[in-house]
Every structure is written in C-alpha cells, then in structure tokens.
Amino acid sequence: MNRAIPVLTVIAAVLFGTTFYMAITYADFDAALFFSQKIFYWHVPHAFMLFIATGMCGVSSLFYLKTRNTKWDDRALAAAEVAVYFGAAVLATGMIWAKAAWDHWWVWENRLTMSLILWLVLVGYVIVRRYAGASGAQLSAGLAVFGTLGIPFVYFMVNRGDNHPMPGAKGNVATLTGSMRITFWLSVLTFLFWFLAFVAMRIQSARAEREVRELREKGLDAGILT
Amino acid sequence: MKLHAALFTLGLAASTAFAQGSDAPAPAPASDQKAAAPDTGKARKACEEAVAKPPGGDDRFITDVQWAARGYLSTAQLAKTDPGRACMDAIASFDDLRSTLSSAADTKAAEDRDASYKQMQSDAAHRIAKDGKHVVLAYGALWLLAAGFLLFLWKRQQDLKTEIAQLKRDLDAASK
Numbered sequence: 001m002n003r004a005i006p007v008l009t010v011i012a013a014v015l016f017g018t019t020f021y022m023a024i025t026y027a028d029f030d031a032a033l034f035f036s037q038k039i040f041y042w043h044v045p046h047a048f049m050l051f052i053a054t055g056m057c058g059v060s061s062l063f064y065l066k067t068r069n070t071k072w073d074d075r076a077l078a079a080a081e082v083a084v085y086f087g088a089a090v091l092a093t094g095m096i097w098a099k100a101a102w103d104h105w106w107v108w109e110n111r112l113t114m115s116l117i118l119w120l121v122l123v124g125y126v127i128v129r130r131y132a133g134a135s136g137a138q139l140s141a142g143l144a145v146f147g148t149l150g151i152p153f154v155y156f157m158v159n160r161g162d163n164h165p166m167p168g169a170k171g172n173v174a175t176l177t178g179s180m181r182i183t184f185w186l187s188v189l190t191f192l193f194w195f196l197a198f199v200a201m202r203i204q205s206a207r208a209e210r211e212v213r214e215l216r217e218k219g220l221d222a223g224i225l226t
Numbered sequence: 227m228k229l230h231a232a233l234f235t236l237g238l239a240a241s242t243a244f245a246q247g248s249d250a251p252a253p254a255p256a257s258d259q260k261a262a263a264p265d266t267g268k269a270r271k272a273c274e275e276a277v278a279k280p281p282g283g284d285d286r287f288i289t290d291v292q293w294a295a296r297g298y299l300s301t302a303q304l305a306k307t308d309p310g311r312a313c314m315d316a317i318a319s320f321d322d323l324r325s326t327l328s329s330a331a332d333t334k335a336a337e338d339r340d341a342s343y344k345q346m347q348s349d350a351a352h353r354i355a356k357d358g359k360h361v362v363l364a365y366g367a368l369w370l371l372a373a374g375f376l377l378f379l380w381k382r383q384q385d386l387k388t389e390i391a392q393l394k395r396d397l398d399a400a401s402k
Contacts, residue, residue, distance in 0.1 A: 009376075016372075019366060034350075035357035039364045046368075085375045092371065100360035186322045194372065201379045208386035215393035224400045 002204065008197035009226025016192035019183065027183040036100035041183055043093040044173060045191040046086050047115075051151050052195060054122065055082035061141035070210065073137050074176045076144055078202035080125045082195060087119035121147035270316040270323060276309030291317075292334060295327030 030037035057079035064072035094112065095105050106112065121143065128140040137222040176184055219225035273291070292311045293299035317324050323388040359395035 024361075036360055038357075038361045042364065042368055085371065087373050089368055092367045096360050096364040096367065100357050124371045198375065198379070201376075201383070205379060205383050205386060208383065208390060212386060212389050212393065215390065215397065218397060219393060219400075222397065222400055224396050 005197060005204070008193055008200060012190060012193035012197050015186070015193060019187045019190045021185045022179075022186065025078075030055075030180070033101050036097060039093055039097040039100070041187045042191075043090060043097055044184070045188045046089045046093065046136045048085055048188055049191045049195045050090050050115075050118075050194075051155065052085040052152055053199070054118065054148055055080045056199070057083055057122070057125070057144045061144035065138065065141050068101055072204050073141070074206035074210070076141060076198075077129055077206050078199050079146060080122055080129070080140075081202050082198045083122045084119070084126055085198065086191075086195070087122055089114070091119060103139050107141065111154060114150065118147060118150040118154055121150065239375070265314060266319045269312040270320055272312035273316040273323070276313065281307060281309055289331075292327045292331035295324045297328075307341040327334060330353065 003095070019041060024036050027041065030036065030040075033040070057076050059078035060072045060079060063069070064076055094115070098107065099105050125140045125143050125147065128143060129136050132139055173184065216225060277288050277291055287307075290299055290304055290310070294304045294314065295317050305314050311372070317327065
C-alpha cells in the first residue's frame, strides 16, 4: 500500500495534465454548450468518482456492521472523506459550468438538489466520525448505508422528471463520439487514479489513527498517560 | 441592403437608358418573343419602378425579384402581387434584365454569406473569451481542491507518524 501511493499519485498527476491538454486542444467543440462544455471532462468524471466513493463507503459500512472487523471501518471512513472531496469538486465545477452555460450559479433542480443532499449526508458521516466518540463508527456506518441509497436517485433523476434547464445535459455521456468520447473516458481513468491514490492515503491514515488510539490505551493502562 | 438597392437602381436606370437610346426593344429569344405580350415594355417599366421603390418599402420584394431571376424562387410566388407579375413577365422577356437581376442576386448572396460568416466568427470569439474564464476557473478550482486535499492528507499522516513515534518512545521508556 505504502509503495503504491507515490506511483498512483504520479500517474494521476501526469494524466491530469494530459486530460486538460486533450480537453482543450483535441476534443471537438460541442454545438450547444460550445467552449464551456470543456468543464464536462472534469465535472462528470468527478461525479462518477463521487458515486464510486459513496458506494465503497456504504458497502464497507455494511460489512463493518455485519463483521465488526475494523479493516472495513477504515475503508468506509477513507471512502467517505474522499467522497466529500469529490462531492465538493462536483458542486464547485458544476456551479461554474452552470454560470457559464445558463448564467445561473445554482438552480434548485432535481439532480442538483439531490447531489447536494448526498454530499451533505457524507459531510454528516465525517462529522459523526470525528465528534461522536467510540460509538461513532456504528452510527456513521448506518448513515453511510442510507447515503448510498441516494446514488441511484441522483444518477437516474436525469431520466425521471428532470427539469434541468439545459437539454444537452441529459444523458450526454452515451452520445459522445470520436475525440470527445476518448477524452472523456481518459478523464474518467485519470480521476480513478486520483480516487485510488486518495483512498490509499486515507486508509494509511486511518490505520495510523487506530495505532495511536491503541498506543494511548496502552499508555493509560501503564499509567504513563493521564 | 440600402446601398445595394441604390446600386441596383443605378444599374437598372443605365440599362433602361441604353434600351431607350437604342430606340428599339431589347432583343429576346424567339420563344420569349412569341410568348411576350404587346405590353412587355410596360411590364419592364413597372418592374423597374417597383424594384427602385419596392411596394410598402419592403426590401424583401427586391430580393424576391432577384432570386426569381436567378431561378431560386418560384415565379408563381412572385406573381402574387401586381409588380411581381410585371417583373415575372419582364424577366421572361428581357435577357439583359434577367442577367442584371441575377448577378445582383449572386452578389447579394455572397455578401450575406460573408456577413453571416463574420458574425459567426465574432460570436464564437466572444463566447470563447467568456467561457474561457469559466473553464480556467473550474480547472483552477479543481487544482486547488486536489492540492488542498493532498496537503491535508500528507500533513495528517506526518502528525500521526510523529505522535506514534513519541508514544512508542514514552512506552519504551516506561517499561525500562
């Protein structure tokens, strides 16, 4: 795990630059959204990573609740923090794109509102983990399972009564062709590497935090710490 | 459009003067001569007047006449108005008139194409400049978030390493 982190980070950084270059110079212009559509190559892959991270958090939490094995708890916590990061990136780039394409920073539309709620649930998970003490692991695991159920709502909202102001935003991943398709999927791969690097780093931290707790307990038992 | 109409009017006036100066009707194909009514010259005059001063001041009439001469517009559509009918008859009878109107239509089409292309280029440049700021902002926000998150993870890991090392030293010292 330790040796994989630098490798994953370097690959992700190189791909990040490559994707940016391809999005600007190689990918065709979108007829409707024009130049602002370039934001799509970072915004949508971040949304995919948000879903993957949230899903990983929910599944790991479920396994943790079932087995009480702390390795699942570490994975859930790592995935949750990474999901908060990707969620913040999705919301930030989404708002900037919305301003460029529709001249509104935010619209209280189904998909956007559901994305915000999903992100807030994940923020709630992290807050519970940080401040709820020893019982926080179980409480937040339940919250993570609940949050994971929000993914299909966000994803499928696009075809279910979505009143998104921009028709071009409806299911446009499936309609991509040629240079746009290549650039988009390379971008997904790029952020998949970022996701893996971040999760690996965070799992490492979670293990270190656990070690600190165990050492402190030993210190308390030995009467060294008060 | 107004400049073009003025040039066109000048052209028509010149061709009319030439026709009057020659003191003879303009030559027409044999088939047209057969079809031509005795008042062909009157139709031409009515058409020239209508083009110089379009009915209702509508410049579209001039464009329609030009495009009918070029063969891009159904003459039946043009014949819906009296001056349109006169123009249709005159176009059918006078090659020089048809040629003048036709070349004016080509010039107009080329001008329109140029104007439309320039407008498109201008719009595209404006949108790229406007969208470019947002693209840079989005990319910058991503870099900042990614760098911030990486720094946060790295700092926490370093702090934890330091704390673990300290706790281990304390425990070792206590056990001796």
